[in-house]
Amino acid sequence: METLGLLADGFWLAIQPINLMLIIIGVTLGLFIGAMPGLGSVNGVAILLPITFLVPPASAIIFLAAIYYGAMYGGAISSITLGIPGASTAVATTFDGRPLAMSGRASLALITAALASFAGGTVSNVLFTLFAPPLASVALNFGPPEIFALMLLAFATFIGLSSDDISKTVFSICIGLVFAAVGFDQISGAPRLVFFDISGFLHGINFLVLAIGVYGIGEMLWTIDSTRGKITTSEAKMSVKGIVTDAKEGMARSWRGTTIGSFLGFFVGILPAAGATPGSLMSYGVSKMLSRESAQFGKGHPEGVAAPEAANNSASTGSMLPMLTLGIPGSPTTAILLGGMVIWGLVPGPRLFAEQPEFVWGLIGSFYVSNFFALLINIAFIPLFIWMLRMPFTILAPLIFVLSIVGGYATTRDMHDVWLIVGFGFAAFFMRKLDYPLAPAVLAIVLGPIAEPTLRQSLLLSSGDPTIFFTRPVAGPITIIALILIFLPLIKKVWDRRGGRRPSAAE
Amino acid sequence: MTFNYKLRNALAGATALTVAFAGTIAHAWEPTKPIDFVIMAGAGGGADQIARFIQSTAEKEDLTVRPLVPNNKGGGSGAEALIALNGTKDPDHTILVTLNSFFTTPLRQENLGIDISTFTPIAMMGVDPFVLWVHKDAGISSFEDWVSTVQEQDGEYVMGGTGRGQEDSLVITWLEQNYDLNIKYIPYSGGGEVAKELAGKQIMATVNNPAEARGFFANGDVVPLVAFSDERLPNLPDVPTIKELGKDFSYYNQRAVVGPPGMSDEAAEYYRDLFQQIYDTTDWQEYMSAESLEALPQTAEEAREYWNLQIENHKELMSKMEEGA
Numbered sequence: 001m002e003t004l005g006l007l008a009d010g011f012w013l014a015i016q017p018i019n020l021m022l023i024i025i026g027v028t029l030g031l032f033i034g035a036m037p038g039l040g041s042v043n044g045v046a047i048l049l050p051i052t053f054l055v056p057p058a059s060a061i062i063f064l065a066a067i068y069y070g071a072m073y074g075g076a077i078s079s080i081t082l083g084i085p086g087a088s089t090a091v092a093t094t095f096d097g098r099p100l101a102m103s104g105r106a107s108l109a110l111i112t113a114a115l116a117s118f119a120g121g122t123v124s125n126v127l128f129t130l131f132a133p134p135l136a137s138v139a140l141n142f143g144p145p146e147i148f149a150l151m152l153l154a155f156a157t158f159i160g161l162s163s164d165d166i167s168k169t170v171f172s173i174c175i176g177l178v179f180a181a182v183g184f185d186q187i188s189g190a191p192r193l194v195f196f197d198i199s200g201f202l203h204g205i206n207f208l209v210l211a212i213g214v215y216g217i218g219e220m221l222w223t224i225d226s227t228r229g230k231i232t233t234s235e236a237k238m239s240v241k242g243i244v245t246d247a248k249e250g251m252a253r254s255w256r257g258t259t260i261g262s263f264l265g266f267f268v269g270i271l272p273a274a275g276a277t278p279g280s281l282m283s284y285g286v287s288k289m290l291s292r293e294s295a296q297f298g299k300g301h302p303e304g305v306a307a308p309e310a311a312n313n314s315a316s317t318g319s320m321l322p323m324l325t326l327g328i329p330g331s332p333t334t335a336i337l338l339g340g341m342v343i344w345g346l347v348p349g350p351r352l353f354a355e356q357p358e359f360v361w362g363l364i365g366s367f368y369v370s371n372f373f374a375l376l377i378n379i380a381f382i383p384l385f386i387w388m389l390r391m392p393f394t395i396l397a398p399l400i401f402v403l404s405i406v407g408g409y410a411t412t413r414d415m416h417d418v419w420l421i422v423g424f425g426f427a428a429f430f431m432r433k434l435d436y437p438l439a440p441a442v443l444a445i446v447l448g449p450i451a452e453p454t455l456r457q458s459l460l461l462s463s464g465d466p467t468i469f470f471t472r473p474v475a476g477p478i479t480i481i482a483l484i485l486i487f488l489p490l491i492k493k494v495w496d497r498r499g500g501r502r503p504s505a506a507e
Numbered sequence: 508m509t510f511n512y513k514l515r516n517a518l519a520g521a522t523a524l525t526v527a528f529a530g531t532i533a534h535a536w537e538p539t540k541p542i543d544f545v546i547m548a549g550a551g552g553g554a555d556q557i558a559r560f561i562q563s564t565a566e567k568e569d570l571t572v573r574p575l576v577p578n579n580k581g582g583g584s585g586a587e588a589l590i591a592l593n594g595t596k597d598p599d600h601t602i603l604v605t606l607n608s609f610f611t612t613p614l615r616q617e618n619l620g621i622d623i624s625t626f627t628p629i630a631m632m633g634v635d636p637f638v639l640w641v642h643k644d645a646g647i648s649s650f651e652d653w654v655s656t657v658q659e660q661d662g663e664y665v666m667g668g669t670g671r672g673q674e675d676s677l678v679i680t681w682l683e684q685n686y687d688l689n690i691k692y693i694p695y696s697g698g699g700e701v702a703k704e705l706a707g708k709q710i711m712a713t714v715n716n717p718a719e720a721r722g723f724f725a726n727g728d729v730v731p732l733v734a735f736s737d738e739r740l741p742n743l744p745d746v747p748t749i750k751e752l753g754k755d756f757s758y759y760n761q762r763a764v765v766g767p768p769g770m771s772d773e774a775a776e777y778y779r780d781l782f783q784q785i786y787d788t789t790d791w792q793e794y795m796s797a798e799s800l801e802a803l804p805q806t807a808e809e810a811r812e813y814w815n816l817q818i819e820n821h822k823e824l825m826s827k828m829e830e831g832a
Contacts, residue, residue, distance in 0.1 A: 140707030144693075184583030187694050189615070189670060191583060199594065202587050203580060272703060327722045328703050339559030342794075349722015350706075413578075453696065460693050461665060461709075 006357055007129055010365025022063040027374045030070020037084040037212060037407030041071035041333045057344035058359050062366040064337055069370040072313045073378045076113040081106060081389050082400050084216035089276040089312040091211045091442055092284040096304025103300055106389050107242060112250035112302045113309040114378045116258045120310030121371035123262035124317035129364055136325035139270050144457035145468050149478035151451035156485035157285030158440045166489055168436045176444025179205045186453045200416025207445050209408055209417045210424055214438050216404030217425025220397055222432055254306035257287040265311025269318025272328040279315035280308035281443050317367055324352055536773035538573040543601045547588040547608060549581035553698045553716050557762050558604040564790050570781060584608045584670060589621045592767040599774040605763050607674045610817045614825060615672050627766030627775050628810030630782035633800035634759035635716045636736035637678055640729045642708055650733040650752060654686050662689045667701045667710035670694040674760050675714040678735055680828045685754060705729055718798035742799045
């Protein structure tokens, strides 16, 4: 009951005229910043942080949270309409969002994304409201072996039940892992795989550079090649009736992915090492695994849009938890928010909920309100995004190219990364021609930098004994499930062979 | 082996006054584009928090004509940042927030070709002390208890830190050698993460800055045993220093701002004024006292002397570390 009273106070704070105005402005700005490739919530929050010194701390963080939410919704927009991930958290949204748009169902994809985002945001807000302090202790109990086991599980969802060629999937993961290892070793500090001694490789290969290359440039080359430039992208028409029909269809076909994404995303989000990008990729993998229509994934299934979108919103709220209660940012964006909190004179940590209830509950209240407005504003703008899609491909293709290059440069402000984007774009095009799945490579470059240090830390803890992954109460079951998933195809094969032989042996 | 940081405080105080006065007059040089504010550590750690605090203060007080744009380059214990500064094409619009890896990384990796004496001193924003922390459930309440616990668990006692050769690991090695201990050391990516791992009992003890452990300490999760400062910390008045316990040792992390080699004198003057203004704000002064930072104002010449002293001290510490390894 006490929680509800505090939450009511929080709502009251969030709907004060100045705060409500900040929420609406923040969500709208965030939506467009998120929709710009290369600019994500990190950039939005960083650029707008100084503005927040003009208002009281509670209003300031409400504004930043609104931008954060808006950007999470916005990330899906360019992923779906242009095929370029608007932010790293929306990479998984391109897997099915782009094919849907290409087949004239862009409005279905956009509406599904908006609704799933709303569901993810709501579920995570409720979980946050009810369980914030106990969940913080869950996050504390996740040491290196547990995190590594979870990463193993993420890889397993992409290997074990993949309908693609398994050896090609494994190859794709390995390529991703190699790229993830480029740059300074996190543990020893030694430079690794600095190709041709080019100093640009020292800071590693930025994940967004790979994603923009693969999905921006690579996708454009693929479209030009497969259609010989003759495509008229989409016949999508917009009407209020159409939106309602699409909304119904989206909900009916994707509730499962939305549910998985909402819960899994939140859980991954509260782990300080992870964040929204791994959360959305894992949710995509798990939804595909559990879906009855998993063969349709990657070809344009609304569930493939709903799962990552629900997850990235849910994880964004989730990653606020370690920031507020442990002082550890779960994502780059929350790192900036943390910096903001310090200057507003708030000390994040276990005491924050007790010492600053007005601030904490005002923030939580604003999550609910931001989430609601983000949905409304997003749906209101959908016709505009669809209109973009109706541009002739001869205009759209150069636009995608320019946005990819600018987006890649904006991330690190380094020309080196622009050349990498072009390189990755061509490599991705040829890999796709040869039927190599690209999503596992993207997954590997996201999870590699988390999996590698946690593996090494775990083995240091156990003095090199790998049983540490099986004997710890939380890590153990996760590792075993992951291993079963990885070897499932092999087990199936052996099973089928034995099943096939028995009758012949009986003769 | 004494690391005495306070030798020149009195002298430098007088200089600070003159600089503060100079800050009000027009500058011979002003930045013409956004300033690349490189941070020698990843997002979220102690150095990053300080850099972002400085940037926020500059914005809040409207002290710069062009914004400071934070740019985390924490790779390779700061090697990435040093290389970026060494090779920058625009030395007048690039500055670096450093910690002690400014001294240790070039010593450990000579092939980087970094000579820090070519860098341009700008400002010393303060020095951050280190404290030994354990979890409250360990039931250890004094440094002596801790030493005997670690000795009993010979080699099985686990501590976490920010990496071999990093500040905390130098202190841990010093402890191992001076108290005959054998500690298992797990590297993490930042001081904040190390503090969290101790609160979650993944590791048994840490050598952490007070700023990084502050939240968990306030909540009673972690217990400070000994401070590696010259005098007792005002925020932890009951915690003895290692000097009181009979060893002549102290160790601080520098929170300094430096410019790249080849920065023009006019630009260096501009940044010195800028950071002096930031240093004098009530926000920064309050931050320093809340986070237990100690003041160590110094002029450019003093900074260079300080660098030489630090290089010598770290050479000694690191050679002992290698002997021990």
